[in-house]
Amino acid sequence: MALPKVGSIGEYIREQRQQAKISLRQLAAAAGVSNPYLSQIERGLRKPSAEILNQIAKGLRISAQALYVQAGLIEDREPPSDVITAIRADTNLTERQRQVLIDIFESFRKEKRAEDEQTSQNAHPRHDSGPDDEQPLPEEFLAALEPYAATSRNGNVTQETKEG
Template identity: 75%
Template sequence: MASSKVGSIGEYIRDQRTRAKISLRQLADVSGISNPYLSQIERGLRKPSAEILQQIAKGLRISAEALYVQAGILEDRRSDTDVHTAIRADLLLTERQKQILLDVYESFRRENEAAGATSEQHQDTGKDEVG
């Protein structure tokens, strides 16, 4: 069962690395993980520990949580994980901008949860558009 996740985490890491336009050698340098070991992880031959995943996440500038979920270490706790992952993976944003976006996003979610938000509130979106 875990072996099926090993391949998928490797594929996910490779996908994130290629999207970030980082070579395997560059990722090895910034993450502090050897090039051969990273290659084995990407090819599904090795199962990385949580610590290794954290180093890879730092090198890719993505959420370690996203890698943990992909590796089967953590359960995907909410549907907003994709939003968090997308914001954290955006190379055009600074770390400060990413954090601000995440803070605003979470504040809207909390506000809507507190108000018992439903799909009817989506009708308001047209009023807030900037033209």
């Protein structure tokens, strides 16, 4: 038996590190591990211990739980994309707010996917036939954001004004 999910956690660490725009050596120093070892971990050649994993999580300033889940060390009692469920379950939000949060979240997801494609190698813009289109966001989104966005299209900026 080999390394079932070790590769995935290595990739995940590398993704997070590159997203943070820090070098391998920097993260290694921040995490308190040696750079060659971190290199091997990222490429799935080594199976880091829990302690190392935790230090890396700290170095990355990410949730250690997320890392453990990625490593398959915690049963996914918290699915990685439970955000929508949690939003739906929050009774303190209005329906519109809920929709806004979900829309933003899903648009972030799309962004992530686009970035992944970009990092593969292809730099040319995608506008071909996709399964689901790239519509910016529904009306509700923009409508709900108007009170926050200080850069409105109509030019007038009015924030936090509670109409009574």
